[in-house]
Every structure is written in C-alpha cells, then in structure tokens.
Amino acid sequence: MFDEASIKDTVGDPSGVCLAEVGNMRLGGGNYxxxxxxxxxxxxxDALGARFHRMVRCIYIDPPYNNMESYAHYDDRDRHDVWISKLTRHVERLKNFLSEDGSIWISIDDHQVHYLKVALDQIFGRENFVSTIIWEHRKTRENRRAFSNNHEYVLVYAVDANLFKRRRNKLPYDETVKARFKNPDNDPRGPWQSISLNVQAGHATRSQFHEITAPNGKRHTPPAGRCWMYTAEKVLDLIEDNRIWFGKDGDGVPRLKRFLDEIEGGLTPQTLWRADEVGTTDTAKKDVLRLLPGETVFDTPKPEQLIERIIEISTNPGDMVLDSFLGSGTTASVALRTGRRFIGIERGEHMISHCHHRLKCLAEKYGSGVRYFEVQGIL
Ligand SMILES: C[S@@+](CC[C@H](N)C(=O)[O-])C[C@H]1O[C@@H](n2cnc3c(N)ncnc32)[C@H](O)[C@@H]1O
Known part of the structure; x- marks a missing residue:
C-alpha cells in the first residue's frame, strides 16, 4: 500500500524527488x-492525504476542459455533468491539502468557467473568491470561428481570502516599469516618477483645500471636484525637501515625486495577463520541444512564465506547490527552478517521457544549485 509508512521507508538524504507510481503502489527509491x-x-x-494535510501553500491545476478534443496524450471528452462532478469532488479533496494562507488557481476556458465558478463558490465560499485572471493564450487570429478566442481564465480562490491578501506577494518591478522612472533634475536620491498631487474631493477635509505657491511665485489651486493630497504645511515641507515637481520650467501643475528606491513591496498583480508577459500556448509548446527534442509534442502545455507568476504571487521559496494534472511537467519545473517543493501528479505515460525527463534536464542545467532533485530510477 502507498501509505505514509512506505513513503517514510524510502527517506534517506532529504534532497531528492521521489517518483512514485500509484496503481500498483510501487515507489521509486528515493530521497525526497x-x-x-x-x-x-x-x-x-488519498494516499498522500495524511502526510500533507494543510501543508500546501499553492495548488495550480489545469484540468481537461471537456472541449471534446482528442489529444496525443489524453482525451478531453466527457458528459458535462460527469466532468463537473468529477472535478468538483477532486477539488474538494485538494482543499484538505491547503494551508490556512493557501490558494488554488484553476485554468479553464470560456465554455466552462461559469459552471466551475459556481461549483468552486460552494466549496470555498463566495467570500473566498479572490479573482478571475484573464490570460491572453494566443496572439494570432482564429478565423474559422465567429469570434477568435484569444484568452483563457485562471480562477483564484483562497482558504481565507483576507489572510491571502495580507500574505500574498506583490510582483517585482520589471525593466519596463523601472524605465518609467527618470531623473531630469539630477536628484541625488536617484530616479523618480511624478504622480498627481490632487485627489478626488469626495472624502476631503477642509485643510486639503488651499493654494500652493510655486518657487517662481505662481499660485496653484486644485481643479474642480479635487483637493490636494496633503495639507498646506505638509506641502511646504515637501517643497522644501525637493519632493514636489513643478515641471521642467517650474511653471507646471505641482506633482509629487516618487523615488524608485523608496517604493516598497513591488506591484499589485493585475487581472489581465498579456501574452508578451507570460507567454502563449504556442510559445509553451516550443519551449517543451526545445527541452525534450524528439519527444511527441504535448498539445496543451502552459508557459513557464504563467506558472512562475502564479507561484511568485502565492508562495515563498521552500513552500509546497501541488499540481494534480501535471501534463508535461510545467508546474514542477517552475517549482524546482524557483526553490519551492512540489507534488506533481499525472496518470499518463508522459509522467515519464515528459515530466521526469524535463526535470532531469533542469537539474542538470542548474547543477548543484538545485537541491531537490534526484530521481532514483524509474519504476
Ligand atoms: C491540460 S493537461 C495539463 C497541462 C499542464 N498544465 C502542462 O503545462 O503541461 C491535463 C493533464 O491532466 C491529466 N489527467 C487527466 N485526468 C487525470 C487524472 N484523473 N489523474 C491524473 N492525471 C489526469 C492528463 O493526462 C493531462 O496530461
């Protein structure tokens, strides 16, 4: 039986990946x-449940969408009611693995997203729905249909949405965002970006309505329906500290200087994920082919950048990530590369031809930098 005891028997040096086969319940030798x-x-x-109860910080799944396609590695056709009830029962199982600050991210398409959302609301509670991410999964136009379908969804739920919000990570500033920070006045504090100093007057106090006098004597009042972000005293301090920008010639509307070095925490993730940032199905296919030349093409991989963003937002190095529809092994690869532990489950032959080989290549590439990998033979 593939139970906790049999897993423990295989533990030695705790730095490997264990390849297990559940069905005939044999375990690849291994440290993991x-x-x-x-x-x-x-x-x-069911076999892993007791050991990993509430230990997983992020679950990502990309289940068959029931789109009536037949792919080289798996079939994607079921009766709708059978498909949704199987997936619902599976997600109920998965929920037991999530830590109190854990989240689940589920890829899905336009045909099924609404049915799945209703099912997930019932499992996690509507209050724990976090977001629906729109991923631009193709950039080319599909001319055979009434509408070219260029996006998929990722539904995000948390065990506790408030805790998730407090603990999730922001995204690092990328080079495009950093390039928006300039230093036209050679400020010794480094590059900065100016933001509006006036805000909506809705909740303003009287002290936010005042006149600002620029160093050149020009007077500025807030536009109609707006007030200043700060009181007159605070604005004077900011002018004194060279933190208010009146434009190159000193005649412009006052704006606040935000220094790159002083911004904490990075960017709040947005819900629209562009192909240029996180890849497409096509780029993902090419990446898998490049990693595994000569292997049969896997039709429906997700790009590593997409999964990396999910893992980056929802976990920290050392956390556990789970994917129970592993496909070509994308989630495990990204987890390995980014220093997360993982559980990857796949029932097809491609667990060996794709996932196992892909991870092996990655381990070789990263050499001793990868701590977690050492599969001890295939079953
Ligand atoms: C859409 S693919 C996942 C692709 C993956 N995200 C990637 O990047 O390669 C879905 C996978 O789920 C697997 N699968 C479907 N039903 C399963 C089950 N009951 N148990 C384990 N794997 C299953 C299929 O064999 C297929 O490889």
Whole structure:
C-alpha cells in the first residue's frame, strides 16, 4: 500500500524527488522533498492525504476542459455533468491539502468557467473568491470561428481570502516599469516618477483645500471636484525637501515625486495577463520541444512564465506547490527552478517521457544549485 509508512521507508538524504507510481503502489527509491506521483490523481491524493494535510501553500491545476478534443496524450471528452462532478469532488479533496494562507488557481476556458465558478463558490465560499485572471493564450487570429478566442481564465480562490491578501506577494518591478522612472533634475536620491498631487474631493477635509505657491511665485489651486493630497504645511515641507515637481520650467501643475528606491513591496498583480508577459500556448509548446527534442509534442502545455507568476504571487521559496494534472511537467519545473517543493501528479505515460525527463534536464542545467532533485530510477 502507498501509505505514509512506505513513503517514510524510502527517506534517506532529504534532497531528492521521489517518483512514485500509484496503481500498483510501487515507489521509486528515493530521497525526497518533492514528489512526482504517477497515477489517478484522486487515488494519489488519498494516499498522500495524511502526510500533507494543510501543508500546501499553492495548488495550480489545469484540468481537461471537456472541449471534446482528442489529444496525443489524453482525451478531453466527457458528459458535462460527469466532468463537473468529477472535478468538483477532486477539488474538494485538494482543499484538505491547503494551508490556512493557501490558494488554488484553476485554468479553464470560456465554455466552462461559469459552471466551475459556481461549483468552486460552494466549496470555498463566495467570500473566498479572490479573482478571475484573464490570460491572453494566443496572439494570432482564429478565423474559422465567429469570434477568435484569444484568452483563457485562471480562477483564484483562497482558504481565507483576507489572510491571502495580507500574505500574498506583490510582483517585482520589471525593466519596463523601472524605465518609467527618470531623473531630469539630477536628484541625488536617484530616479523618480511624478504622480498627481490632487485627489478626488469626495472624502476631503477642509485643510486639503488651499493654494500652493510655486518657487517662481505662481499660485496653484486644485481643479474642480479635487483637493490636494496633503495639507498646506505638509506641502511646504515637501517643497522644501525637493519632493514636489513643478515641471521642467517650474511653471507646471505641482506633482509629487516618487523615488524608485523608496517604493516598497513591488506591484499589485493585475487581472489581465498579456501574452508578451507570460507567454502563449504556442510559445509553451516550443519551449517543451526545445527541452525534450524528439519527444511527441504535448498539445496543451502552459508557459513557464504563467506558472512562475502564479507561484511568485502565492508562495515563498521552500513552500509546497501541488499540481494534480501535471501534463508535461510545467508546474514542477517552475517549482524546482524557483526553490519551492512540489507534488506533481499525472496518470499518463508522459509522467515519464515528459515530466521526469524535463526535470532531469533542469537539474542538470542548474547543477548543484538545485537541491531537490534526484530521481532514483524509474519504476
Ligand atoms: C491540460 S493537461 C495539463 C497541462 C499542464 N498544465 C502542462 O503545462 O503541461 C491535463 C493533464 O491532466 C491529466 N489527467 C487527466 N485526468 C487525470 C487524472 N484523473 N489523474 C491524473 N492525471 C489526469 C492528463 O493526462 C493531462 O496530461
């Protein structure tokens, strides 16, 4: 039986990935921090449940969408009611693995997103719905249909949405954002960006309505329906500290200087994820082919950048990530590369031909930098 005792028997040096096969319940020899398990995902979850109860910080799944396609590696056709009830029961199982600050991210398409959302509301509670991310999964136009479908969704739920909000990570500033910070006045505090100093007057106090006198003597009042962000005293201090920008010639509307070095925490994630930032299905296919030349093309991989963004927002290095529809192994690869532990489950042959080989390549590439990987033979 693939139970806790049999897993423990295989533990030695805690720096490997354990490749397990659930079905005939054999375990690849092994030391592990992370697990690749081949088998039906419900079965594997039942086998792992006791050991990993509430230990997973992020679950990402990309289940078959029931789109009536037949792919080289799996079939995607079921009766709608069978599909939704199987997936619902599976997500109920998954919920037991999530930590109190954990979240689940589920890829889905336009046909099923609404049915799945209703099912997930019932499992997690509507109050724990976090967001629906729109991912631009293709950039080219699909001319055979009434509308070219260029996006998919990722539904995000948390065990506790408030806790998730407090603990989730912001995104790092990328080079495009950094490039918006300039230093036209050679401020010794470095590059800065100016933001509006006037705000909506809705909740303003009287002290926010005043006149600002620029160093050149020009007087500024807030536009209609707006007030200043700060009181007159505070604005004077800011002018004194060279933190108010009146434009190059000193004649412009006052704006606040925000210094790159003083901004904490990065960017709040947005809900629209562009292909240029996180890749497309096509770029993902090419990436897998490049990693595994000669292997049969896997039709529906997700791009590593997409998964990396999810993992970056929802976890920190050392946290556990779970994907129970592993496909070509994208989630496990990204987890390994970014220093997260993982549980990856896949029932197809491609657990070996794709996931296992992909992770092996990655481990070789990263050399000793990768701590978690050492599969001890295939079953
Ligand atoms: C859309 S693919 C996932 C692709 C993956 N995100 C990637 O980047 O490669 C769905 C995968 O789920 C697997 N799958 C479907 N039902 C399963 C089950 N009951 N247990 C385990 N794996 C399953 C299929 O074999 C398929 O590889």
């Amino acid at each position: 921090n992370s697990i690749l398990a081949r088998g039906d995902n419900d079965l594997v979850l």
